[in-house]
Amino acid sequence: MTPARRVELRRATLNAAANSRDQTQKKAGTITVSGLSIKDLSMRFDLPNGSSVQALENVSLDLKEGELMSVLGPSGCGKTTLLNIVAGFLAPTSGTLVMNGHEITGPDAERGMVFQKGALFEWMSVRENVGFGPSMKGMPKAEKAQIVDHLLDVVGLQDFKEKAVYELSGGMQQRVALARCLANDPDVILMDEPLGALDALTREKMQSLVLKLWKETGKTIILITHSVEEALLLGERLIVMAPRPGRIHKEYHLPFAELGVGADLREVKKHPEFGSKRDEILAMIWDMEEEIMGRTEAAT
Ligand SMILES: Nc1ncnc2c1ncn2[C@@H]1O[C@H](COP(=O)(O)OP(=O)(O)OP(=O)(O)O)[C@@H](O)[C@H]1O
Ligand SMILES: [Mg+2]
Numbered sequence: 001m002t003p004a005r006r007v008e009l010r011r012a013t014l015n016a017a018a019n020s021r022d023q024t025q026k027k028a029g030t031i032t033v034s035g036l037s038i039k040d041l042s043m044r045f046d047l048p049n050g051s052s053v054q055a056l057e058n059v060s061l062d063l064k065e066g067e068l069m070s071v072l073g074p075s076g077c078g079k080t081t082l083l084n085i086v087a088g089f090l091a092p093t094s095g096t097l098v099m100n101g102h103e104i105t106g107p108d109a110e111r112g113m114v115f116q117k118g119a120l121f122e123w124m125s126v127r128e129n130v131g132f133g134p135s136m137k138g139m140p141k142a143e144k145a146q147i148v149d150h151l152l153d154v155v156g157l158q159d160f161k162e163k164a165v166y167e168l169s170g171g172m173q174q175r176v177a178l179a180r181c182l183a184n185d186p187d188v189i190l191m192d193e194p195l196g197a198l199d200a201l202t203r204e205k206m207q208s209l210v211l212k213l214w215k216e217t218g219k220t221i222i223l224i225t226h227s228v229e230e231a232l233l234l235g236e237r238l239i240v241m242a243p244r245p246g247r248i249h250k251e252y253h254l255p256f257a258e259l260g261v262g263a264d265l266r267e268v269k270k271h272p273e274f275g276s277k278r279d280e281i282l283a284m285i286w287d288m289e290e291e292i293m294g295r296t297e298a299a300t
Helices: 003-028 079-087 126-130 132-136 141-154 170-183 200-217 228-233 256-260 272-299
Strands: 036-046 052-063 068-072 094-099 111-114 188-192 220-224 237-242 247-253
Touching: 036 079, 052 079, 052 247, 068 079, 068 228, 079 111, 079 188, 079 220, 111 170, 126 132, 126 141, 126 170, 132 141, 132 170, 141 170, 170 200, 200 220, 200 228, 200 256, 228 256, 228 272, 237 272, 247 272
Parallel strands: 068 220, 068 237, 111 188, 188 220
Antiparallel strands: 036 052, 036 094, 237 247
């Protein structure tokens, strides 16, 4: 084969690969190659009594690699359902989810989850918890030890690595949960109210840690919270969801997460726009809660 023919064939192969990628993306209805693309996602739970709950309806969202997005909304508006679908724990009734060019069909190490609490292995030490994912992957011991040590440094738990989980405070346990998630090197970290069970001071420290990890690792993060202030601080992008059916009600692009990296978060909260956004979102969620209460009262 002549060199010119070889180049021609190579070009044809590359074009075919690019076309096939385009086709996959068109089929999935997305143009995002890198990152997460959610298109027309709906989820209906059919209940044993014959009724059903429309937990999500036509949710569409594109998340770029490295974006930090917080999710707010009244109880029952489908936040956890959305996260569970992205994690691959639940299959949606309809819609598509594409991550880095491939469709999400189930759980995968590329998507790590941090729960509110209680997801650590109680019988293992801190070191063993953080090293669990790498162990499952069959990573050589020395490499695993290096990763675990590094992550324990990052979350400030080096001195606690041989402790059992039950010997740790709630905040420390959440730091272990974060380190364990990072040890799998996921592309996306999904957090469902990860700081909800912590006292105010520990929560503030953890908020700073989340921002630090986001900046240092460049991971894409979706964080659900009930706290409007936390959503403002930890979301360069913030979505407010509305209930019945669960849907995206409003979206904000905010400067506070960027401002908060390595800074005193109490100072960030003094930003003039912070207070006005907080009041606006609080009123929005308050109105939704009122509407739900009204509907519930009317139904009884
Ligand atoms: N497995 C299930 N079976 C039936 N209904 C469900 C199931 N999971 C969730 N739902 C319903 O779907 C709706 C959304 O629930 P979801 O847990 O996603 O809300 P949420 O926004 O996370 O609420 P919260 O803020 O209280 O955690 C609710 O009406 C809930 O009752
Ligand atoms: Mg929830």
